Amino acid sequence: MSNGKKFILIVDDTPTNITVVSGILKDQYRTKIATNGEKALSLAASEEKPDLILLDVMMPGMDGYEVCRRLKESPGTVDIPVIFLTAKTESGDEEEGFDVGAVDYIHKPFSAPIILARVRTQLALRDALNDAQVAQAEADRLLHVLLPRKVADEIRSFGALIPQRHENVAVLFCDVTNFTAHCDKHEPEDVISRLDALFVMFERVTAKHGLEKIKTIGDGFLAVAGLLREVEDPLGAAVRCGLEMVSTLVDAQLGWEVRVGIHAGPVVAGVVGQERYQFDIWGDTVNMAARMMGVVTPGGVAVTKEIWERVKSDFDGEPVGVLEIKGKGKISVFSLGPSKA
């Protein structure tokens, strides 16, 4: 039983020192003894790893420096703090101790308060380091939830993301056509759990086709192809993704219908905000994709004639008509059908 006490491994071949050091530590810590280097390495690598090792230098067989060196070479024991406890008192000895990875060096004859204080300090440092690593891992996890991995990694490494223009990006917008009416008639828990299920499905479909989710906006979902991840045919991937999103929703019988707008061209990507990071994309390509989504009937995937010309060899489609598009004037719009393949 550990009783919550920290575990200290004492490595020394001299019975007097073992008795004295054990006596000093036993009230506050659990201790185990190794009387040679080989036994110390074996105990350090065992399932119950010591929280700290007090290590003598001169021992028969493997000396303390070599033990420490091997502890620091092994991934399983590299993090265990080692304090040398030795009668080797020349400054060169101490330097060698630190060179091989020790965190402290206590000379014999030692005093109980010094041993206890040094041990306590190193254990507190280890705890603080562990806490910091856990907090860092949690921060990284959150950053990766909020931002695409490549963006999160760049922010972590450099503290910022340099905004960039990307030339050939396919932008996909979709939304739930009768969501507002549904909200008014159903309990919030029901609405949110359905929307969550829908967006999880969208995330799966976008990932399957190599698209990256940018964000959700209310009942809308924005994804791109060919931005952070290289995709061979961004536009084709976006169209296949849009068609699957529409049909999957029907299959899922959620009672909603979605509509999708797709456009392709240059976008600017970057991160805005400091309190809450938001990775986003801007530009005419994004606006046009949103406009296409706005004009298509529920269950449809709409593109401009320009985009239709680029995909018509691979997909079925039919003209919707020449429509007045806000801020763009009259534009010929096409609704896409299943892949010809």
Place this chain on the structure above:
Amino acid sequence: MGLDCGVLDGAGFDSAAGLKIMGGKADRYAKLLQKFADRESGLVGDIRAALEAGDTPTAERAAHSLKGSASTLGANQLAECAAKVEAAIKSGQDVDEALESLSDSLRNTISAIQTAVTE
């Protein structure tokens, strides 16, 4: 178990330091001294034997360990003699002379412990 610290101090001990490291517990200190005396009485002979066999690392390590144990127990004079033997072995000079001093000091230390510690 009784302990006469005056006897120890007369034989080159700093018994106050030894007691301090034992948390002021005279009984524990006395027990440890007695074990030390039982265990280390043949140490000079062991060092000589190692040197005669050409095994200087073992001889040096034995002197080094004695230095550490003695200093832990507050047996400062003995620790100094052991340190001189360790240095002499390392340098290969004046080893016999240093060993002679160590032998005398160890004998005095053990004798003082046997007198100072009473059942």
